[in-house]
Amino acid sequence: MNPKNYEEKNEHILVCLSSAPSNQKIIKTAAKMTEAFNAAFTAIYVETPDFSMSTESDKNRLRENMKFARKLGANIETVCGDDTAYQIAEFARLSGITKIVIGKSAVLKRHFIRKPTLIEQLIEHAPNVEIHIIPDSAKITAYKPKHNPLRDISFSVYDLIISVSFLIVATLIGYLFSKLGFTEANIITVYILAVLLISILTKHRIYSLISSIVSIILFNFFFTVPHFTLRAYSSGYPATFAIMFISAFISSTLAIKLKSQAKQSAQAAFRTKILFDTNQLLQKADSKEAIIDETANQLIKLLGRSIVIYPVENNVLTEPVIYNVDENKPLDMDLITSEKNIAKWVLEHNHHAGASTKNFSNAKEMYLSVRVNDNVYGVVGIDISGKPLDTFENSVMLSILGECGLTLENNKNAREKEEAAILAKNEQLRSNLLRSISHDLRTPLTSISGNADNLLSNGDAFSDKEKKQIYKDIYDDSMWLINLVENLLSITRIEDKQARLKFSSEVIDEIINEALNHIYKRNTNHHINFCSSDEIILVNVDVRLIVQVIINIVDNAIKYTPDGSEIIISTKRKDNMLYVSIADNGTGIPDEEKEKVFDMFYAGATKIADSRRSIGLGLALCKSIISAHGGEITLTDNKPHGTVFTFSLPIKEIDINE
Amino acid sequence: MNKTVVMVVEDDLPIMNLIVTTLKTHEYKYLTANNGQNAIMQVSSYNPDIILLDLGLPDIDGIEVIKQIRTWSNTPIIVISARSEDSDKIEALDCGADDYLTKPFSVEELLARLRVTQRRLSFMQSQISASDSVFVNGKLKVDYAAGCAYLDGEELHLTPTEFKLLCVMCQNIGKVLTHKFIADKVWGNSWENNIGSLRVFVTTLRKKLEALPESPQYIQTHIGVGYRMMKVE
Numbered sequence: 013m014n015p016k017n018y019e020e021k022n023e024h025i026l027v028c029l030s031s032a033p034s035n036q037k038i039i040k041t042a043a044k045m046t047e048a049f050n051a052a053f054t055a056i057y058v059e060t061p062d063f064s065m066s067t068e069s070d071k072n073r074l075r076e077n078m079k080f081a082r083k084l085g086a087n088i089e090t091v092c093g094d095d096t097a098y099q100i101a102e103f104a105r106l107s108g109i110t111k112i113v114i115g116k117s118a119v120l121k122r123h124f125i126r127k128p129t130l131i132e133q134l135i136e137h138a139p140n141v142e143i144h145i146i147p148d149s150a151k152i153t154a155y156k157p158k159h160n161p162l163r164d165i166s167f168s169v170y171d172l173i174i175s176v177s178f179l180i181v182a183t184l185i186g187y188l189f190s191k192l193g194f195t196e197a198n199i200i201t202v203y204i205l206a207v208l209l210i211s212i213l214t215k216h217r218i219y220s221l222i223s224s225i226v227s228i229i230l231f232n233f234f235f236t237v238p239h240f241t242l243r244a245y246s247s248g249y250p251a252t253f254a255i256m257f258i259s260a261f262i263s264s265t266l267a268i269k270l271k272s273q274a275k276q277s278a279q280a281a282f283r284t285k286i287l288f289d290t291n292q293l294l295q296k297a298d299s300k301e302a303i304i305d306e307t308a309n310q311l312i313k314l315l316g317r318s319i320v321i322y323p324v325e326n327n328v329l330t331e332p333v334i335y336n337v338d339e340n341k342p343l344d345m346d347l348i349t350s351e352k353n354i355a356k357w358v359l360e361h362n363h364h365a366g367a368s369t370k371n372f373s374n375a376k377e378m379y380l381s382v383r384v385n386d387n388v389y390g391v392v393g394i395d396i397s398g399k400p401l402d403t404f405e406n407s408v409m410l411s412i413l414g415e416c417g418l419t420l421e422n423n424k425n426a427r428e429k430e431e432a433a434i435l436a437k438n439e440q441l442r443s444n445l446l447r448s449i450s451h452d453l454r455t456p457l458t459s460i461s462g463n464a465d466n467l468l469s470n471g472d473a474f475s476d477k478e479k480k481q482i483y484k485d486i487y488d489d490s491m492w493l494i495n496l497v498e499n500l501l502s503i504t505r506i507e508d509k510q511a512r513l514k515f516s517s518e519v520i521d522e523i524i525n526e527a528l529n530h531i532y533k534r535n536t537n538h539h540i541n542f543c544s545s546d547e548i549i550l551v552n553v554d555v556r557l558i559v560q561v562i563i564n565i566v567d568n569a570i571k572y573t574p575d576g577s578e579i580i581i582s583t584k585r586k587d588n589m590l591y592v593s594i595a596d597n598g599t600g601i602p603d604e605e606k607e608k609v610f611d612m613f614y615a616g617a618t619k620i621a622d623s624r625r626s627i628g629l630g631l632a633l634c635k636s637i638i639s640a641h642g643g644e645i646t647l648t649d650n651k652p653h654g655t656v657f658t659f660s661l662p663i664k665e666i667d668i669n670e
Numbered sequence: 671m672n673k674t675v676v677m678v679v680e681d682d683l684p685i686m687n688l689i690v691t692t693l694k695t696h697e698y699k700y701l702t703a704n705n706g707q708n709a710i711m712q713v714s715s716y717n718p719d720i721i722l723l724d725l726g727l728p729d730i731d732g733i734e735v736i737k738q739i740r741t742w743s744n745t746p747i748i749v750i751s752a753r754s755e756d757s758d759k760i761e762a763l764d765c766g767a768d769d770y771l772t773k774p775f776s777v778e779e780l781l782a783r784l785r786v787t788q789r790r791l792s793f794m795q796s797q798i799s800a801s802d803s804v805f806v807n808g809k810l811k812v813d814y815a816a817g818c819a820y821l822d823g824e825e826l827h828l829t830p831t832e833f834k835l836l837c838v839m840c841q842n843i844g845k846v847l848t849h850k851f852i853a854d855k856v857w858g859n860s861w862e863n864n865i866g867s868l869r870v871f872v873t874t875l876r877k878k879l880e881a882l883p884e885s886p887q888y889i890q891t892h893i894g895v896g897y898r899m900m901k902v903e
Binding site for chain 1: 756757774849862863865866867869870871872873874884885891893894
């Protein structure tokens with residue numbers, strides 16, 4: 013599906029896939045809703061750890077259902093986790109789902125002690141999402157996925173030893189009690205206590221079940237008359253045994269329940285904590301690299317496995333970043349290179365692959381995409397090395413990746429916004445510049461064209477002296493325009509940043525002399541002196557621009573000081589910087605204006621000495637040129653009066669080659 | 671009466687008029703061409719003394735025109751460029767142009783460049799008859815064979831690199847030499863460091879050669895481009 017569609021469509025419908033035969037009907041209903049709301053349509057399947065145990069016909073039906081959903085235009089997603097409701101809710105939150113469509117069969121899952129149904133859990137996890145429940149009108153019997161109930165009994169010596177020893181201890185205590193003449197009721201209580209403890213300490217309820225039976229047998233054998241036989245004389249014993257069994261069994265069941273709830277809440281707390289930490293860290297990270305770094309650190313903390321992250325730029329994998337758990341045992345580079353095509357596959361298909369998954373399952377790493385909807389921001393490779401992730405790790409990891417994807421998307425959006433803002437600001441500056449220039453161009457152009465027009469139409473009428481004045485005016489105005497154009501060219505070069513600056517090593521004296529050559533050509537009565545130092549100092553600069561800086565500052569000094577003022581240019585070396593000072597003995601610049609002189613379009617408020625116009629470009633340009641060279645430009649007062657402009661440039665040291 | 675024939679290659683009419691008017695008032699003879707092909711044809715048929723060549727021509731690139739003319743003629747070429755980028759000028763100079771003018775240029779500047787080139791031409795003609803091993807320019811005398819240079823009859827104490835540099839400049843008197851060209855001749859390469867060294871040697875050479883190093887008479891700086899040995903009367 014085209015990612016753009018997500019933006020256009022406000023509604024996003026999620027249908028839950030299952031292997032149930034009635035699932036197709038639910039998918040169909042969801043598809044109809046999609047059409048009615050003009051919504052985006054996604055179908056999700058939560059792959060629980062039981063999946064591998066399910067029967068072949070169930071798997072086939074699931075495939076059929078997936079195919080059916082795809083045919084109706086759904087985007088198929090598979091997530092892994094044991095907590096179905098949580099996975100669905102998490103997916104809904106991250107993908108911006110507005111409506112969840114779910115079948116009734118999923119509602120009917122009830123157990124011995126009533127657990128909250130999937131729907132109830134969903135409502136709890138995703139309170140903002142509408143949930144649509146589709147009833148089964150067709151007479152399909154409530155469907156329950158079938159699997160072998162004994163699937164995870166694993167024989168454990170440890171549990172067996174615990175069970176046996178508790179029963180032995182209980183028997184010993186019972187023997188003691190009977191010696192002390194306590195009633196049988198006390199002994200029964202001791203056995204129930206033992207079964208309770210066994211159920212707490214062992215991993216599977218089969219141990220407590222067997223223990224309750226064994227405890228009855230033991231009680232019968234040791235403590236009922238006749239002793240040391242399995243027979244009981246008293247007619248009340250069968251009832252005692254039955255009650256004893258039932259109470260042992262119930263208490264053990266409750267204990268197990270309690271244990272699993274404690275475990276769940278501990279896991280939930282851990283999950284909450286790690287996700288909260290991740291969220292906090294990701295909020296603080298302000299660049300793409302930092303976000304990826306933090307995500308990798310959190311994943312390492314959670315999983316204790318080495319991680320490879322391929323950031324995705326413009327839908328292409330970039331160089332992988334590797335995070336090793338143990339610096340001494342880094343990930344094999346060859347392995348990473350050889351498995352890069354799996355990461356590529358993940359990027360293209362937006363589906364996990366690699367070790368412990370269906371695709372490329374012989375790989376050493378598992379690859380997952382970091383994404384929001386269809387936009388993949390990176391591919392994460394997790395070192396599996398034969399030990400698959402447990403379901404809890406898996407679900408927390410998916411949440412972290414989801415969080416990472418969201419943060420990356422936000423970061424990207426923020427960056428784009430920032431770039432747009434800078435662009436807008438540049439645009440603003442440019443339009444200001446254009447407006448101010450076109451305005452200021454008019455005056456000299458009017459003077460030039462008017463004067464030329466006068467000469468063309470009635471040139472003979474002017475006296476020689478008048479003509480000379482007109483020629484001079486034309487010449488001066490065009491020179492002013494030339495100077496402006498030079499400045500504009502410099503601005504365009506500076507605006508393109510470093511790209512177009514052409515650095516070369518130049519002797520500072522030559523640069524200053526070149527600038528003065530340009531100034532001497534103009535008629536002024538100012539005394540301009542250059543005190544060169546004996547040392548030959550080279551600077552690495554774009555010489556045209558630095559010449560422009562000197563011309564602008566000296567021009568400025570000429571413009572704002574009375575006729576006959578003195579302007580002194582001097583150079584001074586300090587450490588590895590060269591300081592060029594241009595001092596005049598004019599009236600000086602008031603303190604409140606000092607800060608503003610380097611602003612663009614700022615032209616001093618004081619009366620300009622030769623009434624020449626100024627558009628306030630020169631010094632602003634000087635400042636950008638000098639900072640582009642890594643120097644600084646400052647403005648200080650001259651003694652007893654006047655102004656000193658000083659700019660610094662880095663000195664270029666060279667080995668003189670004889 | 672000025673007998674020098676100047677060929678003007680320029681496609682912009684007002685600029686052409688400006689140049690032609692200037693040439694006329696200073697009694698130069700002139701030829702005009704408004705595109706590259708025409709220019710090459712006229713140069714081959716009329717053999718002008720100096721060529722003023724605009725780099726931005728409508729048909730072929732000015733650089734190409736220089737390259738073609740240089741295959742058979744050594745006629746001095748002064749390049750006129752509207753582009754303020756130094757790289758264009760440097761490329762033109764490295765291809766065999768002798769000097770350059772950047773638009774906007776003043777009439778005075780144009781005339782000055784023409785005079786410099788004329789002086790160089792007459793100097794070259796006089797050099798043919800004189801002995802090749804001694805170079806004289808104003809008060810400066812360079813004896814290539816003896817490896818000595820004299821200013822006003824007094825021997826200059828130059829380092830070997832300075833002397834080499836002086837020789838390169840004297841042998842190309844009147845021509846604007848790019849930094850790269852000079853560095854190639856002096857050091858055999860134009861590595862960044864040598865180009866930097868070149869600035870230093872020119873400064874030290876100037877101090878020994880010029881009466882007023884801040885307004886040099888012999889070695890002219892073309893900032894960002896290179897240096898030129900001026901013909902001094």
